[in-house]
Structure formats: structure tokens, C-alpha cells
Amino acid sequence: MYVEGIILDCLTQIKSNRSIFGIYHxxxxxxxxQSVYDARIFQLEKYYGVHVSLTRDHFIDIIRSMLEQGLIxxxxxxxxxxxxxxxxxxxxxxQETPLFSNLNGLSFSGKDKIFRERLYLLVQTYxxxxxxxxxxxxxxxxxxVTKWVKDFYRYHNQTNIVEQLYQELYQLFTHIKQEEADxxxxxxxxxxxxxxxxxxxxxxxxxSTDDALLFLTGxxxxxxxxxxxxxxxxxxxxxxxxxxxxxxxxxxxxxQTYQLLKxxxxxxxxxxxxxxxxxxIYDHIVEIALYDHNLQIQSFVNQEEQEAIITAIQLNKTFxxxxxxxxxxxxxxxxxxxxxxxxxxxxLPEDExxx
Numbered sequence: 044m045y046v047e048g049i050i051l052d053c054l055t056q057i058k059s060n061r062s063i064f065g066i067y068h069x070x071x072x073x074x075x076x077q078s079v080y081d082a083r084i085f086q087l088e089k090y091y092g093v094h095v096s097l098t099r100d101h102f103i104d105i106i107r108s109m110l111e112q113g114l115i116x117x118x119x120x121x122x123x124x125x126x127x128x129x130x131x132x133x134x135x136x137x138q139e140t141p142l143f144s145n146l147n148g149l150s151f152s153g154k155d156k157i158f159r160e161r162l163y164l165l166v167q168t169y170x171x172x173x174x175x176x177x178x179x180x181x182x183x184x185x186x187x188v189t190k191w192v193k194d195f196y197r198y199h200n201q202t203n204i205v206e207q208l209y210q211e212l213y214q215l216f217t218h219i220k221q222e223e224a225d226x227x228x229x230x231x232x233x234x235x236x237x238x239x240x241x242x243x244x245x246x247x248x249x250x251s252t253d254d255a256l257l258f259l260t261g262x263x264x265x266x267x268x269x270x271x272x273x274x275x276x277x278x279x280x281x282x283x284x285x286x287x288x289x290x291x292x293x294x295x296x297x298x299q300t301y302q303l304l305k306x307x308x309x310x311x312x313x314x315x316x317x318x319x320x321x322x323x324i325y326d327h328i329v330e331i332a333l334y335d336h337n338l339q340i341q342s343f344v345n346q347e348e349q350e351a352i353i354t355a356i357q358l359n360k361t362f363x364x365x366x367x368x369x370x371x372x373x374x375x376x377x378x379x380x381x382x383x384x385x386x387x388x389x390x391l392p393e394d395e396x397x398x
Contacts (some may be wrong), residue, residue: 044254059118092153223258223262358370369378
């Protein structure tokens, strides 16, 4: 139900502005400007990167199944799919689930896995050390996570840490639903005990593997949000997410351009210094505009050009770059259009953004 609900919501928002694989790239968190872009302009940020393991073939199978169920229908006149009446009813049911409220993909994509793996290994490590067992097989095979836990233990090897970690987790789980707490705890490992696999969890909670993965992702996003809101109450758990705020952009190369841009260098100068094409720098600036609301876009697209682009969007009821370009002055570039789309939420009231 969850995976179909997400696809139905994406189709409802995107309509025929993107192909079905635009939705696939959004859900799997493709690290491209276009995918982040789509998440923002179609107000689908919560779904970005929520199912990173979803394969293209399996996604196609899900679409076929949705067609067979009558949830969606292929458009005859243009590329894309239409959500049927039955599909809209299913979407309403999905929007009433806790998962719909819990997901925060664009903020936590990638960070959710790091959070879980650090916590899993932390719990396993201290559970074994508590009984003086220093020879156990780590459940997480990730060198960076292993190093993080070792560094944490080096500075927090006091005996009261185990009790404090337990109390923080207990307090945290009192703020979520019982089924969510049980589901998450079933993944934890301890001394001579290993948590359930995702297949085992799916079977135990009567879910498909897709839905079990999404359910776990939603719980993780909720836990990170709760810790963020009350860091003073979670002195240990807050350390797991302490460095998350440092991850500003989706690509490191955009951050390098960002540092040069703050030095008031022109696009041409940045391209020369970095030995990159102008179009690559344009991509970086669009990415920066998506994440840094302090970036002044007026130096790249003036007020008159902004109004012309917004008018083209509203009159043609589209976010398609080609259509917008065709309805603007030839002097307006695709780069300028993409910048406006990146900032559309700030330039227009929310009820005027839909097309």
C-alpha cells in the first residue's frame, strides 16, 4: 500500500510534466539536480530518496500492477499516466497513515541509513561490552560507521553509558506509536542476539518487503526529527546526528563552487579556476539556489526576466523547461528558467504553484 500510495501522490502532483521515470529517480534519491528540483517544484520533498534500493525493473512491475488494479490509466494523447477514481481513493487511505506524516526524504535521505547503522552498532557494542564480551561479529559492515562507534566508545566508556542509552531510547519510543517502536526495536541486535532481517520483519508485520522498508524509513525520519527537536533530552542520541547539519548540498563539487561564489567571483572565473564547463557551473548554482535561500538570484536573472518566466509558467500551466522557454524572450536562458523554478516557492503563493 505504501509504495503505491507514494507513486499515486507523485503522479497526482507531477501529472504529465515528467515521465514515470522522473518519479522513479525521485523516490530512489538520484543525486542529480533534476530529481531534487522535481521534489521541490512539485512539493514532493518528503519522498526524495525514501526507497533507494528500488530497482528500475521492480518499479516497472509495480506500475504494471497498479494498471491491472485500476489505480492508474495510461494517457492516450500524451506521455504519462492518469490517477483513476479508485486510485484517488487509495491515495486518501495512504495519506491517513502515519508514514505519510513521518517521511521527510529531502532532509534525511542518506542520513537515515547512517543514523540507523550507527545506532545498531552502538547498541550491539555496548550490549556485548556490558557482559565483557569483546569478540562479536558486528552487524554493520561499514568502515566509516565502525570508526564512528569506536571513536564514540573511546570518549564514552563509562559504565553509566549503557543505562543512559537505554533510558534515552525508552523515552524516545514513548513518543511514537507502539507498532513503530516494536518494529524498530525488532531490528536491534545485542549479546548473542541478532535483529530481524527486512524479510522477517515484513512477514512478522504482514507487509510487503517494499512497505516494510518504507515503514522503517518513516520511523527513522520521525526519530531523527524528535531528537532534533529535543537535543538537550538526548545527550547520547543527539551525538549520532551531530554532523548531519554539515551536509549542505547533494554534491561536493557544488560546495566547491559555492565557496568561490561567496568570494564574489563571476561564473566565468569560477569555470576557469575549476577547469569546468559553464553549464556545469550553472548546474551548481541551481543546486545552491535550492539549498541556500540566502543566495541572491537577482544577479543572474533580473526582475523583468523573473516576471516573464513566471507569466510563462502560469499561462501555459507547465513546469516543462522547453515549453516555458518557447514562451519567453529568446534572451532568457534555460539556466535562468531553472533558477526561477528552484525559487518558485518564494516567488509565488503556494496555492498558485500548482499547474
